[in-house]
Amino acid sequence: MIAILGTxxxxxxxxxxxxxxxxxxxxxxxxxxxxxxxxxxxxxYGVPTLSVAEAAAKAETLVIAVKPQDMERMLDEVKSxxxxxxxxxxMAAGITTSFIERRVTAEVPVVRVMSNTPALVDExxxxxxxxxLAGEEHLRHAEELLAPLGKVIRIPEYQQDAAxxxxxxxxxxxxxxxxxxxxxxxxxxxxxRTALEMVTQTVYGAATMLRDSGEHPVxxxxxxxxxxxxTITAIRELEKHxxxxxxxxxxxxxxxxxxxxxxx
Numbered sequence: 001m002i003a004i005l006g007t008x009x010x011x012x013x014x015x016x017x018x019x020x021x022x023x024x025x026x027x028x029x030x031x032x033x034x035x036x037x038x039x040x041x042x043x044x045y046g047v048p049t050l051s052v053a054e055a056a057a058k059a060e061t062l063v064i065a066v067k068p069q070d071m072e073r074m075l076d077e078v079k080s081x082x083x084x085x086x087x088x089x090x091m092a093a094g095i096t097t098s099f100i101e102r103r104v105t106a107e108v109p110v111v112r113v114m115s116n117t118p119a120l121v122d123e124x125x126x127x128x129x130x131x132x133l134a135g136e137e138h139l140r141h142a143e144e145l146l147a148p149l150g151k152v153i154r155i156p157e158y159q160q161d162a163a164x165x166x167x168x169x170x171x172x173x174x175x176x177x178x179x180x181x182x183x184x185x186x187x188x189x190x191x192x193r194t195a196l197e198m199v200t201q202t203v204y205g206a207a208t209m210l211r212d213s214g215e216h217p218v219x220x221x222x223x224x225x226x227x228x229x230x231t232i233t234a235i236r237e238l239e240k241h242x243x244x245x246x247x248x249x250x251x252x253x254x255x256x257x258x259x260x261x262x263x264x
Contacts, residue, residue, distance in 0.1 A: 002023075002061045075100060075104060078104070084108055091114070114126070126146040
């Protein structure tokens, strides 16, 4: 059994992804604090809802998907209940595997994961790192668990805060860009619905082209940028307003905040 401790957006995305991948509802359990939320999950997915103690006793894999600020409290509840035969998967931003290993009684293998909200449509970017007690079999198990949600890659743990800033928060940057482009379309006289449809398909098409072509983004951008044309004029304005530098600074700030969350 896989037990998911914390069923916010990411926890529910993992739960629903596992079921879409063919796991039986009886094999996936949710740990929630509010009875109303437990009723919602049972009605929507048919999964059992357990207490922390029940999950620790029954599950081979525990996925902790709580907020970073709630991680220590959750570890206090499970630390004396879990055993070395279980696998602990953490999805909390900024929380290191060593932080978890120091707070549990048994020598439990820990795998750290950073995923993102496109897991809801099976297009997540998930990155995983092994703790000091986790081996190849534990990483493979984490990959199998996350593969139905999208793409999974392994990275060294010291890169996890950067991954949080780049892909974990990344969908918000894309939505922010889409919002700005739609507003520009409205400014130019287009109805909002039309502008949104155009921008959404453009972003989807560009991302698909980037993924499937294997070309560097500079080459793909150059293919659209004719000398003296409309695209180079727009790019000049983006550079003039420091958009590239703003993205660099924003992602660096997100990386720093991830580190802070792990230290709080």
